[in-house]
Amino acid sequence: MAAATHKVKIAARLRPKIQGEIDDDSIKVVHASDNSGGSTSSSGGSFISVPNPRDPTQIFKFPFSSCYDQDSSQEEIYYNDVEPLLDVVYSGVTVTIFAYGVTSSGKTHTMQGTKHEPGVIPRVVRGMFEKKDVNPQYQTSLSVSYMEIYKDEVYDLLVTRENAPKLPVRENDAGVVFVANLSRVPLSSVEEFDSIYTAATKHRSVGATNLNRASSRSHAVLTIEATMLDLDSNTTLLGKINLVDLAGSENNKLTGNDPSRMAESAAINKSLSVLGQVVHALNIGASRIPYRNSKLTRILQDALGGSSVGLLICNLAPGLKFRQDTLNTLNFAVRTKNVENKPVVNERDNRPVPKPHFAAVSTIQPTAAKPAPAVLQAISTTGSSTKSGSRSRPSLVPVSRLHRPSIGGPNAYQPFAIQPNGRRGTLLNEKIPELEEDRSGNLGLGLSEKEINERISKAVEAAVEAEVTRRLAEREQQRAAEEERARAAQMHAAGSNSASGEVALPSGVLTPLLKRHKDLDDELKNRLQELERKYEQGSKETQLADVLSPVSKKKTGRAYVALARAHSEKGDLRVALELYRKAETYVPDNIKLKERIIEIEWAVKNDREYVPSPKPKRKSKPKKKAKSNLSQDNYMADEERMDVDKLGASSKENLVVGEFGMEVTNTETPKIKRSFADTEDLGKELPAMTPLKRQKKTPTANVSSDEENESAVMRTQEINIAV
Ligand SMILES: Nc1ncnc2c1ncn2[C@@H]1O[C@H](COP(=O)(O)OP(=O)(O)OP(=O)(O)O)[C@@H](O)[C@H]1O
Numbered sequence: 004m005a006a007a008t009h010k011v012k013i014a015a016r017l018r019p020k021i022q023g024e025i026d027d028d029s030i031k032v033v034h035a036s037d038n039s040g041g042s043t044s045s046s047g048g049s050f051i052s053v054p055n056p057r058d059p060t061q062i063f064k065f066p067f068s069s070c071y072d073q074d075s076s077q078e079e080i081y082y083n084d085v086e087p088l089l090d091v092v093y094s095g096v097t098v099t100i101f102a103y104g105v106t107s108s109g110k111t112h113t114m115q116g117t118k119h120e121p122g123v124i125p126r127v128v129r130g131m132f133e134k135k136d137v138n139p140q141y142q143t144s145l146s147v148s149y150m151e152i153y154k155d156e157v158y159d160l161l162v163t164r165e166n167a168p169k170l171p172v173r174e175n176d177a178g179v180v181f182v183a184n185l186s187r188v189p190l191s192s193v194e195e196f197d198s199i200y201t202a203a204t205k206h207r208s209v210g211a212t213n214l215n216r217a218s219s220r221s222h223a224v225l226t227i228e229a230t231m232l233d234l235d236s237n238t239t240l241l242g243k244i245n246l247v248d249l250a251g252s253e254n255n256k257l258t259g260n261d262p263s264r265m266a267e268s269a270a271i272n273k274s275l276s277v278l279g280q281v282v283h284a285l286n287i288g289a290s291r292i293p294y295r296n297s298k299l300t301r302i303l304q305d306a307l308g309g310s311s312v313g314l315l316i317c318n319l320a321p322g323l324k325f326r327q328d329t330l331n332t333l334n335f336a337v338r339t340k341n342v343e344n345k346p347v348v349n350e351r352d353n354r355p356v357p358k359p360h361f362a363a364v365s366t367i368q369p370t371a372a373k374p375a376p377a378v379l380q381a382i383s384t385t386g387s388s389t390k391s392g393s394r395s396r397p398s399l400v401p402v403s404r405l406h407r408p409s410i411g412g413p414n415a416y417q418p419f420a421i422q423p424n425g426r427r428g429t430l431l432n433e434k435i436p437e438l439e440e441d442r443s444g445n446l447g448l449g450l451s452e453k454e455i456n457e458r459i460s461k462a463v464e465a466a467v468e469a470e471v472t473r474r475l476a477e478r479e480q481q482r483a484a485e486e487e488r489a490r491a492a493q494m495h496a497a498g499s500n501s502a503s504g505e506v507a508l509p510s511g512v513l514t515p516l517l518k519r520h521k522d523l524d525d526e527l528k529n530r531l532q533e534l535e536r537k538y539e540q541g542s543k544e545t546q547l548a549d550v551l552s553p554v555s556k557k558k559t560g561r562a563y564v565a566l567a568r569a570h571s572e573k574g575d576l577r578v579a580l581e582l583y584r585k586a587e588t589y590v591p592d593n594i595k596l597k598e599r600i601i602e603i604e605w606a607v608k609n610d611r612e613y614v615p616s617p618k619p620k621r622k623s624k625p626k627k628k629a630k631s632n633l634s635q636d637n638y639m640a641d642e643e644r645m646d647v648d649k650l651g652a653s654s655k656e657n658l659v660v661g662e663f664g665m666e667v668t669n670t671e672t673p674k675i676k677r678s679f680a681d682t683e684d685l686g687k688e689l690p691a692m693t694p695l696k697r698q699k700k701t702p703t704a705n706v707s708s709d710e711e712n713e714s715a716v717m718r719t720q721e722i723n724i725a726v
Pocket residue numbers: 017018019021104105106107108109110111112113215217218219220249250251252318
C-alpha cells in the first residue's frame with residue numbers, strides 16, 4: 004500500500020513590539036476576508052505581507068494556513084493548531100512541532116510561555132493527561148524526555164548539568180535515529196511534569212545578547228511519549244510528540260556577541276543553515292538529503308521528509324532591524340510547507356516472537372495492521388528497538404548477521420528435556436547413535452541400570468561435543484565470511500562480493516524469499532563498496548585540504564569549480580559532479596556549492612538536463628561598499644536572500660507567484676526593475692573580484708539599516724565561489 008503523505012503545516016506568528024524596538028508597522032497579517040490587514044485570529048487563506056526592505060513599494064506576500072497577529076493569544080494558537088494534533092499522537096503517530104525564527108522573535112514565549120501565559124509545552128502536557136483515558140481499550144502511560152543541542156552536542160536536560168555527558172546520536176538497523184542513553188521519566192500527573200520541567204529548563208543554555216536578555220543558546224527538544232497497551236490484542240501503540248524550541252538565527256553584528264557567544268552563534272547558525280539545506284534538498288527531490296550534516300537535522304530527520312506529522316511555528320519579529328531576517332524566516336517557512344512526510348503508526352506486537360533466523364523468515368507473520376490516519380507500518384517503539392516485520396521496507400540485514408546463531412533457527416541451541424521415562428534429559432533433536440542402536444536391538448534387555456546410565460552419559464557427552472564443534476565451526480564460518488566481505492569491500496571491482504554471500508548461505512534452503520534477501524544483501528554490499536570508495540577518495544582530498552593554507556584551499560576549490568563548470572557546460576554531468584565534490588573538500592562551508600552538488604546529483608539521478616547559472620561578469624563594479632566579514636553566520640542570510648532576489652528578478656508584472664508559492668506584488672514596476680538590476684549586479688560582480696580587491700573596496704564605516712541589508716549580500720558574496 005502506498006504511504007499517505009502529509010505536508011508540514013505552517014503557522015506564522017507576529018510578536019508584539021517590545022520596549023525600545025523600532026517598528027514601522029509595515030509587517031501585516033492579512034486574512035482572506037479582511038484585506039485591510041491586522042486582524043487577530045487565524046484561518047485559511049491568510050498571509051503575511053512584508054515590504055521589500057530595499058524598495059518599500061514592493062510587497063512580498065507569504066500565504067500560510069494559519070497566521071497570527073500581534074494580539075494573538077497562547078490559547079488561540081494551542082486550540083487552533085496544536086490541540087487537534089493530540090488525537091494524532093493518541094493514534095500512535097509521532098508529531099513534531101517546532102518554533103523557528105530569528106533571535107527574540109518569540110519562540111520560547113510560544114513554546115514555553117510564562118506562568119500567566121503558558122505556551123505550547125505546558126498546554127500539550129495538560130491536554131495529553133486530559134485525553135489519556137479517553138480510550139478505555141488501552142492502558143496508557145506517559146513519559147517525558149528533554150534534551151538540548153548545544154554547539155552541535157546533545158545533552159540530557161533531565162539530569163544535573165555536572166552529570167550530563169555528551170550523548171551520541173545513533174541509528175538502529177531499521178534506520179531509526181535515536182539519542183543513546185537519553186533518560187525518560189514516567190509521568191503520573193501534570194504537577195509532576197511542571198516540577199520536572201521547571202527544574203530542567205534551568206539547565207538549558209541561556210545567555211544575554213544585545214537582542215535578547217534571555218536568549219536560548221541551544222535547540223531544546225522535549226518529547227512526551229504515550230505508551231498505549233492493548234491487553235486484548237497484546238500490542239502496544241506508541242504516540243509521541245516532539246516539541247522543539249530552536250535557537251534563533253542571529254546576526255552577530257546586531258547581537259554584539261563576545262567570543263564565547265560568537266562560537267555559540269556560529270554553531271546555531273550552522274545547524275539552522277543545514278536545516279535550510281535539508282528543506283531545499285527535499286524540495287528539489289535530491290537523492291541525498293544532508294541530514295547528517297548536523298545533530299539537529301539528524302534528530303529532526305523524522306519530522307522532515309520522515310514518518311511523523313509536522314507543524315512549524317514561524318515566529319516573526321516586527322522590528323525594523325530584523326526585516327531581512329524576517330524575510331529569511333518567511334522564505335524558509337514557505338519552502339518547508341512543500342516538505343512531505345509519510346506518517347506511520349508505531350505499533351509493537353508484545354507476543355514473544357522468536358528472532359527471525361533467515362531460514363525461518365517466511366514463517367514469521369507480521370503484526371496485523373490497524374486503521375489509522377496514515378499508512379500502517381510497524382516501526383520501533385523506542386529508539387533502541389527495531390522495526391518489526393519490516394512491512395513496508397525490505398530488510399537489508401546482511402546475510403552474515405542473519406547467520407548468527409539465534410533462537411528458533413535450525414541450528415539453535417536447544418535446552419535439555421526430560422525423557423518420557425523420567426531419566427536424565429538429552430538434547431532435543433539430536434540423534435544419539437549408540438542409544439538408537441541399542442533401542443533397535445535389545446535396549447534394556449540384559450543391561451543393568453548402571454550400564455544404561457553410562458551409555459546415556461556417553462551419548463550426552465558426544466552430543467554436547469558435537470554441538471560445541473558445530474558452534475565453533477559456525478563461528479569460524481561466520482568470521483571467514485566477514486573477512487571475505489571486508490576484503491571484497493576493499494576491492495573496487497563490482498561483483499567481487501558474491502563469494503562471501505554465497506559461502507554464508509547453506510545450500511538447499513534458498514527459498515525465493517531468501518534469494519530476494521540475498522539480492523538485497525548484494526545490493527547493500529555494492530552500495531557499501533561504493534560508499535567506501537567515495538570515502539577513501541574523499542579522505543585523501545580532505546588530508547590534502549587539511550595541510551593547505553586558507554588561501555590555497557580557496558584557490559584549489561575555485562580551480563575545481565572552474566573545471567566542474569566547464570564539464571557541466573559540456574553536459575558531462577557525472578565528471579562535473581565529481582569535481583564539484585572535490586571542490587567541496589576545500590571549501591566545505593560554501594552553501595551555493597552544496598546546493599549545486601545537490602542539484603546536479605538530482606539531474607544525474609533523474610537523467611535530466613542541467614543548465615548551469617550564467618557565469619558571473621567580471622567588469623562592472625559594486626554599487627555599495629560594506630565591511631568585510633567572513634563569519635559563518637552569514638550563510639543563512641545569503642542562501643535565503645538568493646530566493647528573494649530571484650523572485651524579485653523574475654517579477655515582470657504586478658503580481659507574481661514565486662517558486663514556492665510566495666507572491667511578490669510590485670506597486671511601481673520601473674522602480675523595481677532598477678532595484679533588482681542593482682541587486683543582480685551586486686550578486687554578479689562580487690564573486691568575480693579577488694578577496695583582496697573586495698577588501699580594498701569595502702570601508703569599515705557604519706552603514707544605515709538599508710545599507711546593512713546590502714552589505715549582508717556583499718559580505719556573504721565574499722565567502723562564495725561562483726559555482
Ligand atoms: N507573543 C508575545 N507576547 C508578549 N511578549 C512576547 C511575545 N513573544 C515574545 N515576547 C517577548 O519577547 C522577548 C523575546 O522572546 P523570546 O525569548 O521568546 O524569543 P526567542 O525567539 O525565543 O529568542 P532566542 O532565539 O534569542 O531565544 C521576551 O521578552 C518575550 O517575553
